[in-house]
Amino acid sequence: MRKVAILSAAAFLLSGCWSDPEVTGSTNSCAANLYSQYNPKVMDQCVNACIKCDRGNVTTCTTSCTLKGAR
Numbered sequence: 001m002r003k004v005a006i007l008s009a010a011a012f013l014l015s016g017c018w019s020d021p022e023v024t025g026s027t028n029s030c031a032a033n034l035y036s037q038y039n040p041k042v043m044d045q046c047v048n049a050c051i052k053c054d055r056g057n058v059t060t061c062t063t064s065c066t067l068k069g070a071r
Helices: 002-018 025-034 043-053 058-067
Strands: none
Touching: 025 043, 043 058
């Protein structure tokens, strides 16, 4: 019984590691302020919005945008 409780607690704690972070409205409004027709699938727009709105750098933002499907 104790082993089941420990495994359940570990599974519960680790389940948070794989959830996707929620996109807040502030990121979307920031991107909309930068581009009137913001399209996250356009690499330049996605990277610029990431750098300015999420305070990222070129490397992390390029990777993030590529994983989101930007080209």
